[in-house]
Amino acid sequence: MNYNRKEYSDDELIALYKGILKPRMIEERMLVLLRQGKVSKWFSGIGQEAISVGSAMALESDEYILPLHRNLGVFTSREVPLDRLFAQFQGKKTGFTKGRDRSFHFGSNEHHIVGMISHLGPQLAVADGIALADLLDNKEKVALVFSGDGGASEGDFHEALNVAAVWNLPVIFMIENNGYGLSTPSNEQFKFKHFTDKGPAYGIDALQIDGNNIIEVYDTVRQAAYSMRKNPRPMLIEAITFRMRGHEEASGTKYVPQELFEKWAKKDPVENFEKYLLDEVILTPKAIEGIREEIKAEIEEGLQTAFATPMPEANREEELEDMYRPFEQEVIKPASDAKTERRYVDAISDGLRQSMERYPELVLMGQDIAEYGGVFKITEGFVDKFGKDRVRNTPLCESAILGIGLGMSVKGKKSMVEMQFADFVSAGFSQIVNNLAKSHYRWGQNADVVVRMPTGAGTAAGPFHSQSNEAWFFHTPGLKIVYPSSPYDAKGLLNAAIEDPNPVMYFEHKLLYRSISQEIPDDYYTVEIGKARLVAEGSDISIITYGMGVHWAKQLQQEMTDISFDILDLRSLLPWDKEAVRDTVARTGRVIVLHEDTMTGGIGGEIAAWIGEHCFELLDGPVTRVASLDTAVPFAPPLEQEFLPKQRLREKVESIMAF
Structure with a gap:
């Protein structure tokens, strides 16, 4: 040599x-x-x-x-x-x-x-x-x-x-x-x-x-x-x-x-x-x-x-706590009473903009999010305000960008990674479930990354632009999952997700973008992650749901006026609000767990099992799930409507009330 x-x-x-x-x-x-x-x-x-x-x-x-x-x-x-x-x-x-x-x-x-x-x-x-x-x-x-x-x-x-x-x-x-x-x-x-x-x-x-x-x-x-x-x-x-x-x-x-x-x-x-x-x-x-x-x-x-040195002694509390970087969220209220009517899509954009102003270390990454403003125009105008260093178009490479988010966290940065559609996150699955989710538990390095996920069906977009895939991540310790159903929650939960130093999957329903609006605070504010919202209080039957399911339940409530509905919007799926679930079961004794995701392996199965295990004495009938068919999401509108659980919800309510 x-x-x-x-x-x-x-x-x-x-x-x-x-x-x-x-x-x-x-x-x-x-x-x-x-x-x-x-x-x-x-x-x-x-x-x-x-x-x-x-x-x-x-x-x-x-x-x-x-x-x-x-x-x-x-x-x-x-x-x-x-x-x-x-x-x-x-x-x-x-x-x-x-x-x-x-x-x-x-x-x-x-x-x-x-x-x-x-x-x-x-x-x-x-x-x-x-x-x-x-x-x-x-x-x-x-x-x-x-x-x-x-x-x-x-x-x-x-x-x-x-x-x-x-x-x-x-x-x-x-x-x-x-x-x-x-x-x-x-x-x-x-x-x-x-x-x-x-x-x-x-x-x-x-x-x-x-x-x-x-x-x-x-x-x-x-x-x-x-x-x-x-x-x-x-x-x-x-x-x-x-x-x-x-x-x-x-x-x-x-x-x-x-x-x-x-x-x-x-x-x-x-x-x-x-x-x-x-x-x-x-x-x-x-x-x-x-x-x-x-x-x-x-x-x-x-x-x-x-x-x-002796072998470690197992400490259950420590093991569970170390899955996440310690963080005690203090809910931030708006600084003034000023409010503006905003659509769901505008609320997300507003929260993202105010978080960029609040956290100079925050960087946005995603396909076409810079000058083009993203396919749903949520980041339109952001480049002019924050520059291309912080609003970054990425190549078609979901895995790399998610990994880059972890690398940025090592250096004290925050990242928001946008999946153009929630379906595409499968291309970066390993980074999320093996790297981001496990990093803090393994060696104390948190992954300060929010993954925004435009999700859901109802737009005739077919099998690869319509999936509700939140259950893919619900099984993974180390992640947090939020899924707002209203403009107020959309802004407040996004701000909270960005504030949180742990990896958060943020699901936003595409069909809600421009179909609903609400007066929300102009100022920066947050909503508590892990806290459900009682949409309607009733005494006959509880519908526990999230996302688009909230709107299906509210519509049915307006149609079936002879039934007193208790509607609980989970908002956060990981962690989810067990206390609120127990409270709604106690009020009505009859429970439907509703979600847009397919039935088998959906989040509803876990919630139903928990109710059966912990609230059995409060029940007046079996806990029932209502979900989409166990198929891929079809393209043609008549097929898609049959796939979705909206029409089957009424049947289940009638069945439970007759039990």
């Missing part, structure tokens, strides 16, 4: 040697502990240490790195305390996830590291978000994110690179090309020869380096970062390397030809660099022995501390 030390001093080269030796020695110790059953799983980076260490040491200490399984050298180079690192590997509470996640599935803002999730690709966009936040704050910083050659096959790779290129984000995409994605060789992963072929297609500078040459990695990343701080833009660096052990220890290496091991053993990054330093008399055998003894002592001290 050829080393070009350039202008680097002996001390700098020795620092690189210490940096690359420490993760190797830790790994060798971990492999012993794995065989002894003292570590449950291990993803070895032996043979690839130069990439992690060279990259981390080349950056400034406050620049974020987003590593993967085989990047132990990032953590050691950032001087993460070994006792905490080892405690993390063992599932101890003194680790970084309180025993809730394993290996490198964690982050540490103190060390400017954002750890991976097992889905690999989603973290690429998080790096985009971190870089965007720095760019907006005029900070000359870069972010560096790792991807393996296998993980680069995911759509998230394309989306993250594409957005970074379009927005000139200072992100280094470090591709560790070790020839295999678990057991699948590169020629079964992609057709191109080198990842440097991909860079020009995105308009990104791309370089290829010897990933086993610590000086080459360090120098390349250092020079790239310096250039990108002055001239913000992304860069792709392909580091050619090899994985000397299995994807993880349990998977073995039988699928790899033996000659590859023999070839790459000669390119061992630690042994070759050590030999170079000895040959150049930069280090002596005695000095190396001293360095090894020092690292060994540090490792053993860290292990002793970690082993002496």
